[in-house]
Amino acid sequence: SQQGEEDPQALSIQEGENATMNCSYKTSINNLQWYRQNSGRGLVHLILIRSNEREKHSGRLRVTLDTSKKSSSLLITASRAADTASYFCAPDFSGNTPLVFGKGTRLSVIA
Amino acid sequence: EAGVTQSPTHLIKTRGQQATLRCSPISGHTSVYWYQQALGLGLQFLLWYDEGEERNRGNFPPRFSGRQFPNYSSELNVNALELEDSALYLCASRPRGSYNSPLHFGNGTRLTVT
Numbered sequence A: 001s002q003q004g005e006e007d008p009q010a011l012s013i014q015e016g017e018n019a020t021m022n023c024s025y026k027t028s029i030n031n032l033q034w035y036r037q038n039s040g041r042g043l044v045h046l047i048l049i050r051s052n053e054r055e056k057h058s059g060r061l062r063v064t065l066d067t068s069k070k071s072s073s074l075l076i077t078a079s080r081a082a083d084t085a086s087y088f089c090a091p092d093f094s095g096n097t098p099l100v101f102g103k104g105t106r107l108s109v110i111a
Numbered sequence B: 001e002a003g004v005t006q007s008p009t010h011l012i013k014t015r016g017q018q019a020t021l022r023c024s025p026i027s028g029h030t031s032v033y034w035y036q037q038a039l040g041l042g043l044q045f046l047l048w049y050d051e052g053e054e055r056n057r058g059n060f061p062p063r064f065s066g067r068q069f070p071n072y073s074s075e076l077n078v079n080a081l082e083l084e085d086s087a088l089y090l091c092a093s094r095p096r097g098s099y100n101s102p103l104h105f106g107n108g109t110r111l112t113v114t
Helices: none
Strands: A005-007 A010-014 A020-023 A033-036 A044-052 A055-058 A061-066 A069-078 A085-093 A105-110 B005-007 B011-012 B021-024 B027-039 B043-052 B054-058 B062-066 B072-076 B086-094 B109-114
Touching: A005 A085, A010 A020, A020 A085, A020 A105, A033 A061, A033 A069, A044 A055, A044 A061, A044 A069, A061 B021, A069 A085, B005 B086, B011 B021, B021 B086, B021 B109, B027 B072, B043 B072, B054 B062, B072 B086
Parallel strands: A010 A105, B011 B109
Antiparallel strands: A005 A020, A020 A069, A033 A044, A033 A085, A055 A061, A061 A069, A085 A105, B005 B021, B021 B072, B027 B043, B027 B086, B043 B054, B062 B072, B086 B109
16 A cells, blocks of 8 residues: 555644654655645645655644654644644655545544 | 635435536646545545546546546546445645645535435
8 A cells, every 4th residue: 555554543632732643654755745634624735745854844833754764743733723633644656646645643632 | 826626515416326526626737636535534546637638546446437628627427326435525636747746625525325
């Protein structure tokens, strides 16, 4: 399978806490992308990290990539109730294959 | 810029009927992707169109088909509907040749088969 596998499947935290989600994949990638999906809506792109990058930041989001371990993590700092959503990783393997998504991590942020 | 638009937002069909779902990509985007998201499952890749041609197809039966028009909009057709086809169908687009770039998603068509 060329999809990423997110872990944990579900995560519940209090507002203000940090949330960490992990992604593992199996073959070499060009880049890895993280997306968010609010209930019943389309996915929204969060961050793209290239295979030669190790860390990337966007606002309260921090993504790391370890190509030797074939894994990535998404950290959301100082979480808010509005961060409640499902989060998906999508390893991008080549230009000839479509992005394939796993089942995601369901994050619940409790106010 | 206008985002990816999908129509209809909701569609209710009876088992055995046919459903047609439509997608308009962002202006300038030539690649269109279709995904199925059934309850409790992740996104399942269905079809990928680029410049009017089918580039890749997911593990779905032939009754799932589609096409891309000269203006790069796309249609997904599902024939002989089955109850398990009930799902959120998402369309996404991205520019020509920019494979290392994000997908832009529409908000989907919710298909209910009764």
